[in-house]
Amino acid sequence: MRNILILFFLLLCSTLFGQIPVPKYGDVEINDLKMTHYEKDTTADALILFDNGASYFDLKMDREFQFIYDRHIRIKIFKKSAFHYADFTIRLYKSGQSREVLSGIKGVTFNLVNGKVVKSKLDLDKIYETESKLYTEKKFAFPEVKEGSVIELSYSITSDFLYDFRGWNFQYGCPALFSQFSASIPEYFVYRRSTRGYLNFDIANEKQGKRTFDIHYESEINPGMTSGGAGRKPAENYTITANTNETVMAVKDVPALIPEPNVDCIENYLQSIDYELLSIQLPNQMRKDYTQSWETVNQQMLGDEDFGSLLRSGRFIADTVASICHNLTTPLAKAVGIYTYVQHWMKWNGEYRLWARDGLKKPYSNRAGSSAEINLLLTLMLQSAGLQANAVMFSTRDNGIALAAYPTISKYNSVLASVDIEDKTYLLDAVSKYCPFGLIPSNDLNGKGRVVNNLTGDWADLAASSKYIESKNFTLDINTDGTLKGSAVEYYDGYAGVAFRNDLSTEKSLDDYFRKMQENIKGLVINQFSVLDRNDINKRVQDSLNIEIADHLDMVGDKIIFTPLLFEKVEKNPYTLEERKYPVNYTYPISRTYVFVYKLPEGYTIESLPKPVILKLPDNSVSITYSIQSSGNQIIVVYIQKINKVLFLPDEYKNLKTLYDQIVMKQAEQIILKKNS
Numbered sequence: 001m002r003n004i005l006i007l008f009f010l011l012l013c014s015t016l017f018g019q020i021p022v023p024k025y026g027d028v029e030i031n032d033l034k035m036t037h038y039e040k041d042t043t044a045d046a047l048i049l050f051d052n053g054a055s056y057f058d059l060k061m062d063r064e065f066q067f068i069y070d071r072h073i074r075i076k077i078f079k080k081s082a083f084h085y086a087d088f089t090i091r092l093y094k095s096g097q098s099r100e101v102l103s104g105i106k107g108v109t110f111n112l113v114n115g116k117v118v119k120s121k122l123d124l125d126k127i128y129e130t131e132s133k134l135y136t137e138k139k140f141a142f143p144e145v146k147e148g149s150v151i152e153l154s155y156s157i158t159s160d161f162l163y164d165f166r167g168w169n170f171q172y173g174c175p176a177l178f179s180q181f182s183a184s185i186p187e188y189f190v191y192r193r194s195t196r197g198y199l200n201f202d203i204a205n206e207k208q209g210k211r212t213f214d215i216h217y218e219s220e221i222n223p224g225m226t227s228g229g230a231g232r233k234p235a236e237n238y239t240i241t242a243n244t245n246e247t248v249m250a251v252k253d254v255p256a257l258i259p260e261p262n263v264d265c266i267e268n269y270l271q272s273i274d275y276e277l278l279s280i281q282l283p284n285q286m287r288k289d290y291t292q293s294w295e296t297v298n299q300q301m302l303g304d305e306d307f308g309s310l311l312r313s314g315r316f317i318a319d320t321v322a323s324i325c326h327n328l329t330t331p332l333a334k335a336v337g338i339y340t341y342v343q344h345w346m347k348w349n350g351e352y353r354l355w356a357r358d359g360l361k362k363p364y365s366n367r368a369g370s371s372a373e374i375n376l377l378l379t380l381m382l383q384s385a386g387l388q389a390n391a392v393m394f395s396t397r398d399n400g401i402a403l404a405a406y407p408t409i410s411k412y413n414s415v416l417a418s419v420d421i422e423d424k425t426y427l428l429d430a431v432s433k434y435c436p437f438g439l440i441p442s443n444d445l446n447g448k449g450r451v452v453n454n455l456t457g458d459w460a461d462l463a464a465s466s467k468y469i470e471s472k473n474f475t476l477d478i479n480t481d482g483t484l485k486g487s488a489v490e491y492y493d494g495y496a497g498v499a500f501r502n503d504l505s506t507e508k509s510l511d512d513y514f515r516k517m518q519e520n521i522k523g524l525v526i527n528q529f530s531v532l533d534r535n536d537i538n539k540r541v542q543d544s545l546n547i548e549i550a551d552h553l554d555m556v557g558d559k560i561i562f563t564p565l566l567f568e569k570v571e572k573n574p575y576t577l578e579e580r581k582y583p584v585n586y587t588y589p590i591s592r593t594y595v596f597v598y599k600l601p602e603g604y605t606i607e608s609l610p611k612p613v614i615l616k617l618p619d620n621s622v623s624i625t626y627s628i629q630s631s632g633n634q635i636i637v638v639y640i641q642k643i644n645k646v647l648f649l650p651d652e653y654k655n656l657k658t659l660y661d662q663i664v665m666k667q668a669e670q671i672i673l674k675k676n677s
Contacts, residue, residue, distance in 0.1 A: 018205045019248050020178050022052045022072060025154055026108065026119075032076060032150055033112040041175045044256060046082035048176035049074040049150070055166050056184035058158075059213045065188075065282075069157040069166045077149045082174065086142040086151050093135045098160035102138055105155040109142045120144040122153075133357070163277040163290065163410060165191055170251045170271040171199065173258070178202075180250035181273060186211060186242040190278045193247075194406060197271030198581045203250035211244045240283065249273060261574045262584045264446060265400045269582035276408055294407045297450065298457030301393065301409070306355035308452060310376055311391065314384045316361050317377070321384045331421045334385050336437045339428050342378045348431040352396055352414040371431050372415045378430050379417040388420040392427065392460045394449030397587075401447050404459065416440060418451060418460055427460060434501040436537050439466055442495055442587050464588035464646065466494035469540075471593045472568065476549070478560065478673070480601050484549040493540035495588050500541055504534065514545075521567050523551035558675040560604065564628060564637040568594050569667040575657040584648040584656060596637040603676050606630055610669035615662050617655055621645035624663060628671070635671065 038047045051073040058068050075085050086109070092100040107122030120143040127140040142151045159166070168181035180203070185191060251271060259266040281287040289296065302308035314321075324341050325334045345367055353370035356363070360377050363369030369377070375391065382389035393412040395402040402411035416429040426438045427449075435441055444462055451458040469492070476486035492500040507513040514529045528546040533539040554561040563569055575584075600606070609628045616623035625640040648656055 018203055019182065020050075020180050020203065020250055020252070022050060022180070023074070025072065025106070025152065028074070028110045028117065028150055028152070030112070030117070033110060033117065033148065035076060035078075036148070037078060038076075038175055040253060041256065044174050045077075045079035046085050046174040047076040047078070048172055048174060048179070048254075049076055050177060051172075051179045053168050053181045054183070055181075057186050057189070057211075057213075064160075065162060065186075067159050067162060067165055069159065070155075072152075072154045074150060074152045077145060077147060077151065079147060083145055085174070086145040086149075088140055088142075088153065090138045090155065090157070091135050092138065092157065093159075093161060093164070095134065095161075100157050100159040100161065103156050103158065105153075107140075107142060107151065107153040109144050110150040110152070111144060111146060112148065118144075162189065162280070165189075165275040165277065167272060167274040168249075169267075170249075170273075171197060171254055171257045173256055175256045176251075176254040178250055178252045179254055179271075180248070182249075183245075183247045183275075184209070184211065185245045185247075186213075187244065188242065188282050189280055191275040192278055192406060193273060193275055194403075195249075195271075195273050197269060199251050199254065199271045201249050202252045203248055205248045207246050209244045209246040210241055212239050212241050214239050258577065260577060260580060260584075262586050263582060264397050264585040264587075266582075267400050276406065276410060290409075292407065294450065295456045297407050297409055298452055298455075301391075301452045302454070304355070306357055306359075307372075307376070307391070307415075310356055310360050311380050311383060313360070314380050317364065317381055318384060321381050324381075325385050331387055335382060335387055335389075335419050335421060335426065335428075338381045338385060339378065339430060339437050342374065342381065342430040343433050346374045346377065346430060348374060352399070354393060354409075354412050354415060371429070374430050375415045375417050375428070378428060382417060382419050390418050390451050390453045392416045392418050392449040392451050394444065394460070394462060395446055396443045397446045398443060399446075404448050412450070414444075416444060416449065425460070427462070427465075432498065432502075434498045434505070434537050439494070439498070441498070445587055464495065467589040467591050468495040468499075468587075469493040469591045470496045472595070474566075474594075474596045475599075476596065477599045478553070478601050478604075480555075480560075480604075482550065482553045482555050482560075484547075484552065484566075484598075486547065486599075488545045488547055490543050490545075491540050492542075497537070497541050501534065501537065504531070523549050524567070525550070558677075559607065560601075560673040561670050563668060563670050564596055564598075564610070564635075565594060565639060565667055566596070568639075570660070570664050573657065573660045573664050575653070575660055577653075580650055580653040583650060584653060586643050586646050586648075588646060590641065590643040592639075592641040594637075594639040596635075598635040598637070598671075600633045600635070600673060604673045605676060606635065607672040607674040609635070609671055610666070613666055615659060615666070617652075617659060619645075621648070622656070622659060624659075624666075626666060 032049060038044045054070045056068055058066055060066055077083065077085065090102060092102055094100065105124065109120040111118045122140060122142060127138050130137045130139065145151065170179040257266065257270055277290045278292060279287055279289045321338065324337045328334045328337050347368045349368050349370055351370040353372040356373040356376050358373060360373060360380060363373040364377055379389050379391045392415065394414055394416060395412050396414050399413045402408060416427055419426050419428065427440050428437065429435065429440045429444055432441045440462070445464055446462055449460040449462050451460050471491040473489045474486065476484040478484060504513055507516065510529065510531060514526050518524050518526050525548040526545055527548065530544050532542040534541055549566065552562055552566050609630065612627040614625050621644050623642050627638045629636055
């Protein structure tokens with residue numbers, strides 16, 4: 001009841017404070033149910049009618065602060081493709097005795113049946129849980145969802161994690177009429193607030209307020225007294241009043257954020273607001289500072305028992321390091337030897353972690369661990385060999401960018417190692433068994449990492465140290481039955497080699513891998529295959545195939561017509577937006593070379609060939625060379641694509657999109673052969 005009154009009080013104050021009024025739960029209008037599309041975006045498969053959130057503080061019975069996060073959302077479903085909006089997962093974190101607790105959850109699906117509103121309530125007994133070490137997930141699906149349904153959800157989360165004060169995303173994969181968030185923070189807590197996105201806020205209000213917190217002391221027994229009534233202090237109740245910082249932010253007519261290919265992490269560009277805890281100073285207590293500067297971040301992580309402190313306990317791996325380095329004479333050879341050992345000794349459990357919660361001895365003994373446990377172990381072993389090595393905190397691409405302008409710990413989610421050898425710094429991540437020394441996985445290539453060292457810390461540039469290099473050579477006979485027969489030799493190097501080896505590892509055998517390749521490429525039959533240098537990650541990997549290809553030649557009268565690049569051609573432009581507000585990010589430079597040598601069937605000559613072309617952007621950051629020529633009874637097709645720049649800003653998008661339009665058109669041009677009369 002007390003929480004309900006608090007929420008009512010906050011909503012009342014916020015209305016006066018310029019918030020958008022939010023409909024009452026369950027009060028759905030008939031017009032919303034009758035709506036068949038959203039006029040401002042007729043392609044949308046769903047529309048968020050409103051999404052309203054609030055984060056504010058309360059006191060537990062033991063007089064410890066918590067924060068409360070409330071959410072109330074209503075969604076209109078237009079098409080079956082939007083049914084996934086009716087599936088929800090709520091993650092609740094836990095650590096030691098600290099918890100996040102879900103309460104007050106209620107949901108309902110509204111349908112219009114024969115002119116009447118039919119309600120189907122969310123069955124709380126059908127909410128199921130999945131557990132991990134760090135969180136619990138509550139998963140549920142709304143009942144009776146159809147095209148035309150409106151779903152509504154309301155819930156609260158009570159959290160002990162004050163450093164993780166929940167912010168808000170104002171943008172989604174579908175449009176929204178409005179998205180609104182309010183926050184109330186007592187004067188005892190100082191947070192850095194940061195916003196992302198390219199939309200303008202329709203409401204951005206901030207003011208100072210006051211909030212009263214009730215404190216209850218249970219009755220206690222006086223020291224030295226018996227447990228009888230004469231020795232018991234009575235229960236006490238009193239209140240404290242704190243100044244608060246009140247914020248309301250809202251966006252109306254929110255456009256959908258539609259992800260296109262080649263984006264680092266779409267959440268980087270969502271309109272959002274985040275909070276980072278800077279300090280806490282409770283009444284009559286000393287001030288406690290958090291992440292005020294990068295120097296304090298460095299000191300905090302150096303002393304952390306699950307991070308820096310673990311790098312001061314290397315006895316358990318001393319003999320192993322000595323054995324690895326026994327016959328290695330140079331620092332580089334020692335570093336390579338230790339990295340290779342950890343790659344093969346440790347198995348990654350698939351978890352990105354910043355802290356090694358299980359220490360290093362246990363994961364080492366079990367030969368498995370998180371990214372933190374594996375790479376802190378790697379750092380410790382490098383240091384034990386006398387090398388200048390440090391741990392590096394970073395945020396993976398799928399976790400979003402951590403901006404160097406804001407000292408932080410909570411934005412990072414993983415660890416890698418750095419080692420300095422002869423004025424060169426090598427970045428190492430041993431979670432991947434297929435990355436050569438000095439090449440970190442593509443998911444690590446995300447801005448800058450923060451080096452934790454014995455000085456004040458430093459930056460590590462998480463940029464690609466190699467290209468994605470792919471080369472394919474096809475030698476094919478054109479047959480009059482409409483098939484192609486011959487061979488293909490494919491080479492993969494750099495990040496292409498890592499990707500190819502990863503793909504191979506996901507299948508039980510090479511047979512399974514090439515069977516799936518055959519199933520996924522129309523008309524392809526693989527008669528024989530072999531793979532060379534699969535396990536030597538310091539070499540490029542190669543496969544050789546004996547193949548037959550059907551369904552790619554058109555037999556029209558006395559002519560054979562086909563597109564030269566077969567299944568390697570770009571079918572359609574991957575860039576479809578009129579305007580893209582976020583960058584195009586290719587992760588790493590790319591080099592692709594495709595060579596097709598076609599042998600003409602007997603009795604046929606060339607009627608027409610596509611003309612050669614060179615396409616490129618003005619700064620030569622992307623270039624395409626496409627040549628087709630004949631030589632005797634052969635046609636030789638060479639296609640070379642080079643993407644020399646990783647990041648293209650939004651104002652470069654139009655040129656890039658236009659270039660791909662030209663690529664699609666050019667690759668659609670056909671070779672025409674004619675039977676001799």
